[in-house]
Amino acid sequence: MQTPSTLLPSHPSGITHAVFNTLRGTNAELERFAWLGDEMAIAIWHRRTDEEETAYIRPGHHTLSCYLGGGYRTERNELPGLYGSPGRLCALPDEHESRWVVRDELRFLHVYFLPEHFTRRAVIELDREPRELTLADRTYFEDAQIAHLCQSLVQMPWQGSDELLRVNETSHELLSRLLQSQGVLRRAPRLKGGLAPLMRRRLADYIETHLDQPITLGMLAALACMSEFHLARMFRISFGMPPHAWIAARRHDHAQALLRSPGLSLQHVADACGYADLSHFSHRFRKMSGVSPTRYRQAILGK
Numbered sequence: 001m002q003t004p005s006t007l008l009p010s011h012p013s014g015i016t017h018a019v020f021n022t023l024r025g026t027n028a029e030l031e032r033f034a035w036l037g038d039e040m041a042i043a044i045w046h047r048r049t050d051e052e053e054t055a056y057i058r059p060g061h062h063t064l065s066c067y068l069g070g071g072y073r074t075e076r077n078e079l080p081g082l083y084g085s086p087g088r089l090c091a092l093p094d095e096h097e098s099r100w101v102v103r104d105e106l107r108f109l110h111v112y113f114l115p116e117h118f119t120r121r122a123v124i125e126l127d128r129e130p131r132e133l134t135l136a137d138r139t140y141f142e143d144a145q146i147a148h149l150c151q152s153l154v155q156m157p158w159q160g161s162d163e164l165l166r167v168n169e170t171s172h173e174l175l176s177r178l179l180q181s182q183g184v185l186r187r188a189p190r191l192k193g194g195l196a197p198l199m200r201r202r203l204a205d206y207i208e209t210h211l212d213q214p215i216t217l218g219m220l221a222a223l224a225c226m227s228e229f230h231l232a233r234m235f236r237i238s239f240g241m242p243p244h245a246w247i248a249a250r251r252h253d254h255a256q257a258l259l260r261s262p263g264l265s266l267q268h269v270a271d272a273c274g275y276a277d278l279s280h281f282s283h284r285f286r287k288m289s290g291v292s293p294t295r296y297r298q299a300i301l302g303k
Contacts, residue, residue: 059094077100120249255293
């Protein structure tokens, strides 16, 4: 079995995952690791010990843990007497603190992702502002759909660009399910600034229905009856990113969805997503996905 130091590649953006690094400092053995793109990572760990304590202190990123084997005598100090078992899940948010006593043998899957991955989809899937939600701190909960997706990730190969694309797709599906079942309101003072919910929905709907057309900051500002400067600032607060980045991300997501339909030509996909031409579409898609639209379609459809 390879050691963690030989398995963990450096990420080009310098991202580190504190939970991963904490485990690397214990007797845990790393079976598999991969960067999945979109600044997400995945790992399978195996631990065998008489008794060892492990603490996670405000790691700065979210972690989903799924027990694959053992864990029958592993417990969290804050919840004594509650033990793990295969199929049980733990959600560890970015600002949480926890201390664990690990006993006997345990094998588990970890998915590491940034808070932005979790909350950015809140606008589309839950009609909520990203800053309103966070991941719940949950220990040993059960969710058949999440556990099934975790098992799918374990069974997939993690080597090669095509394989990693499929793992990436499944991981995003996993995060959507996690948002719906384990998303909670932040404990914070009343939110200030940003767009009113009705205006946020109006702008989001306008963008969704006009992805095939040019969308400018001026158009959005006119729709909101604001200056371009004011709209850009309020949009970033309520959507979690600037207007141009949100529009680019939604075009990319729409393109990915259309590429799953084998009967649609690449030109049709490019036109439906508002790209100037096929060359521009291919360039932008490759920049965001790491592969061409054709290669992405082949990987996702298994052809």
